Amino acid sequence: MKNTITLALCLFVSSLFGQDITITTPRTALIYKVGKNKRLYQSYFGLRKANGQYSDQRSEAFATGGMDFEFEPAIRAVHHDGNPSLELKYQQNKQFVLPDSTKRTDIYLFDEVYHTQVILHFLSYPGSDVLKTWTTISNPTQQDLLLTHFASAMLHFKSTNYWLTQFHGDWANEMQLQEHRLTSGIKTIDSKLIARADKYQAPHFFISVGEQAATEDKGEVMLGSLAYSGNFKLNFEIDNRNTLHGTFGINNYASSYTLHAQDSLVTPDFIFVYSGEGKGQASRALHHWARKYQVMDGQQPRLTLLNNWEATGMKFNEEKLAQLMKQASELGVDLFLLDDGWFGDKYPRDQDNSSLGDWVVDKKKLPNGISYLVKTAKKNKIKFGIWLEPEMISPKSQLFETHPDWVLQLPNRATHLQRNQLVLDLANPQVQDYLFSVVDDLFKENPNIAYIKWDCNRTVTNGYSPYLKDQQALMAISYVRGLYQVLQRLRAKYPNVPFMLCSGGGGRVDYEALKYFTEFWPSDNTDGLKRVYIQWGYSYFFPANTIAAHVTSWGKQSLKFRTDVAMSGKLGYDIDIAHFSNDEKTFSRNAVQNYKRLATLIEQGDLYRLLSPYEGNQAALMYVNEQKDKALLFVYYLDKQQAKQSNHLLLKGLDSHKNYEIREINRWLAEPTAWQSFSGTHLLSQGFALDKDQIGQLSSKVFEIRLAKTK
Numbered sequence: 001m002k003n004t005i006t007l008a009l010c011l012f013v014s015s016l017f018g019q020d021i022t023i024t025t026p027r028t029a030l031i032y033k034v035g036k037n038k039r040l041y042q043s044y045f046g047l048r049k050a051n052g053q054y055s056d057q058r059s060e061a062f063a064t065g066g067m068d069f070e071f072e073p074a075i076r077a078v079h080h081d082g083n084p085s086l087e088l089k090y091q092q093n094k095q096f097v098l099p100d101s102t103k104r105t106d107i108y109l110f111d112e113v114y115h116t117q118v119i120l121h122f123l124s125y126p127g128s129d130v131l132k133t134w135t136t137i138s139n140p141t142q143q144d145l146l147l148t149h150f151a152s153a154m155l156h157f158k159s160t161n162y163w164l165t166q167f168h169g170d171w172a173n174e175m176q177l178q179e180h181r182l183t184s185g186i187k188t189i190d191s192k193l194i195a196r197a198d199k200y201q202a203p204h205f206f207i208s209v210g211e212q213a214a215t216e217d218k219g220e221v222m223l224g225s226l227a228y229s230g231n232f233k234l235n236f237e238i239d240n241r242n243t244l245h246g247t248f249g250i251n252n253y254a255s256s257y258t259l260h261a262q263d264s265l266v267t268p269d270f271i272f273v274y275s276g277e278g279k280g281q282a283s284r285a286l287h288h289w290a291r292k293y294q295v296m297d298g299q300q301p302r303l304t305l306l307n308n309w310e311a312t313g314m315k316f317n318e319e320k321l322a323q324l325m326k327q328a329s330e331l332g333v334d335l336f337l338l339d340d341g342w343f344g345d346k347y348p349r350d351q352d353n354s355s356l357g358d359w360v361v362d363k364k365k366l367p368n369g370i371s372y373l374v375k376t377a378k379k380n381k382i383k384f385g386i387w388l389e390p391e392m393i394s395p396k397s398q399l400f401e402t403h404p405d406w407v408l409q410l411p412n413r414a415t416h417l418q419r420n421q422l423v424l425d426l427a428n429p430q431v432q433d434y435l436f437s438v439v440d441d442l443f444k445e446n447p448n449i450a451y452i453k454w455d456c457n458r459t460v461t462n463g464y465s466p467y468l469k470d471q472q473a474l475m476a477i478s479y480v481r482g483l484y485q486v487l488q489r490l491r492a493k494y495p496n497v498p499f500m501l502c503s504g505g506g507g508r509v510d511y512e513a514l515k516y517f518t519e520f521w522p523s524d525n526t527d528g529l530k531r532v533y534i535q536w537g538y539s540y541f542f543p544a545n546t547i548a549a550h551v552t553s554w555g556k557q558s559l560k561f562r563t564d565v566a567m568s569g570k571l572g573y574d575i576d577i578a579h580f581s582n583d584e585k586t587f588s589r590n591a592v593q594n595y596k597r598l599a600t601l602i603e604q605g606d607l608y609r610l611l612s613p614y615e616g617n618q619a620a621l622m623y624v625n626e627q628k629d630k631a632l633l634f635v636y637y638l639d640k641q642q643a644k645q646s647n648h649l650l651l652k653g654l655d656s657h658k659n660y661e662i663r664e665i666n667r668w669l670a671e672p673t674a675w676q677s678f679s680g681t682h683l684l685s686q687g688f689a690l691d692k693d694q695i696g697q698l699s700s701k702v703f704e705i706r707l708a709k710t711k
Contacts, residue, residue, distance in 0.1 A: 164236060549568065
């Protein structure tokens with residue numbers, strides 16, 4: 001998108017001081033004004049007014065360090081003479097319509113003394129309330145310019161109270177919701193982990209303005225998401241006048257950036273939505289936008305699959321894998337995914353303490369190679385996919401023996417391992433070429449591979465880039481750039497193969513990565529009850545077709561409960577079906593058929609969250625198609641005996657002027673119930689009654705909703 005400017009039609013260029021620069025969506029207005037001092041100010045950010053009259057509450061649009069702004073700046077620079085200041089003055093703004101009908105606004109700012117240029121970029125999308133912004137910082141001089149702060153975006157809010165909804169976690173406990181009122185001072189959410197940047201904190205959030213935090217359906221709230229796969233920093237600072245200043249971008253920790261002569265820095269995209277009708281409206285707007293504009297093949301069908309990991313671990317052979325493929329075919333899924341353990345020559349991958357980096361087939365396990373497995377899958381009328389962890393290296397590997405200089409590790413210090421592995425130095429172009437060749441060679445030898453699971457199981461600690469030498473401040477940024485360069489090359493050559501983004505679970509989930517990946521692995525924790533919370537958190541920011549959800553043996557819930565939870569995302573299986581009873585096999589085959597029949601509704605429908613697992617002992621959500629004539633309702637009863645329980649669900653998203661029929665599907669060894677008829681008005685205002693006699697702890701129900709047939 002950023003490189004398509006030459007194809008655009010210029011609508012106008014303005015350099016008149018005092019003129020408003022207005023960026024709008026159907027519901028939102030973001031207005032900038034140029035002051036008498038030539039500086040740019042954010043005048044208004046919020047809901048559009050029918051009368052076009054907006055209050056004028058000014059804060060410097062992209063506040064600089066070293067001048068008169070007394071709080072955390074969006075940008076700070078140190079010039080060649082040691083002067084640590086910038087004064088950015090307005091030059092002009094340009095607005096363009098791009099070939100895909102998106103509208104781009106560029107606002108040019110300039111330091112008249114040191115000639116540093118900053119361009120604030122904005123994209124708005126037809127019919128969408130999503131805005132995307134980023135910044136280009138340029139040094140047109142002949143001397144170096146040191147950047148110590150370089151945000152992607154700065155936004156200002158004026159309200160009585162501010163409420164932050166953030167998401168945190170750890171391995172197997174990702175995207176746990178926390179909400180609290182912001183108080184004076186600064187709140188920072190950040191990451192310094194580089195490779196698994198989202199392991200503890202997520203770069204996605206809500207800011208509510210008003211007396212109370214926004215709910216699912218009420219209140220003014222901004223959803224924000226930084227599209228970046230490395231170290232990030234989100235700052236929320238309330239000043240002495242109760243103005244909230246937000247700065248969002250790359251974490252500047254240990255990452256000061258030198259702009260050499262005639263050089264530029266383009267920051268990551270910050271994506272945001274402002275809603276006057278709660279978090280649900282913002283979330284649905286983001287999902288629509290993501291599927292259409294950002295996610296790889298976001299409007300295309302997804303593949304259901306069976307993964308071998310729980311059935312075999314690393315202990316398998318061709319015969320065992322062939323049996324699993326037969327089971328996958330009988331189950332009715334589209335693809336068999338071979339996980340970790342298939343590689344290693346000198347050091348076979350029998351445990352997780354060796355072989356990463358040696359991406360050659362282990363002939364003892366697979367004497368006929370990957371091509372035999374691809375052919376076996378085809379015989380079973382399914383596709384074949386494979387697991388890789390190309391960014392990582394084991395000290396016990398031939399690659400490490402050959403290229404210890406390709407590894408991020410400190411000189412003169414003891415080696416620090418996580419999961420018995422280290423991280424390759426993606427700042428090094430040779431390493432980038434190697435990563436590309438790993439995947440490219442696999443496809444060259446096996447062109448019918450239909451799916452890649454790309455894993456990344458450790459953070460960067462004790463990191464030092466042998467390639468960068470005395471430029472270690474560039475390591476964190478260069479690593480992520482190197483990763484993107486590899487992915488860009490792969491997607492240019494293999495544009496249609498689905499890739500799953502995995503990082504020890506959800507350690508790397510953002511919208512820049514999802515330009516190259518069709519889906520992500522939310523968590524290694526597949527316990528059905530835990531997944532209700534994990535998937536709930538991700539659902540605020542990512543559509544269902546990106547959230548890979550597998551049925552496994554984790555958890556003490558019934559197979560039906562675990563299946564119903566997985567069906568609300570992108571369904572898959574990672575379980576030993578050989579241990580299934582005949583009844584379990586029958587139920588699972590029927591569930592796969594139901595999912596495939598309803599996949600378009602789940603993967604492309606509007607998501608309405610009805611009951612939050614954080615507020616009672618139930619969770620309920622539903623998907624509604626664009627025409628509002630089909631919907632799917634999921635209800636989960638959780639492990640909270642003393643919590644409030646509702647037997648009536650107020651449905652959402654339906655048309656009050658239409659009549660509907662509802663039946664329960666995915667029943668255990670039973671046909672769907674008979675269709676029941678309701679008016680849309682009844683379902684929206686009085687609700688849908690659940691059968692009290694069939695409600696139990698850790699149970700679940702799935703209801704199909706359709707437009708009532710006319711008599």
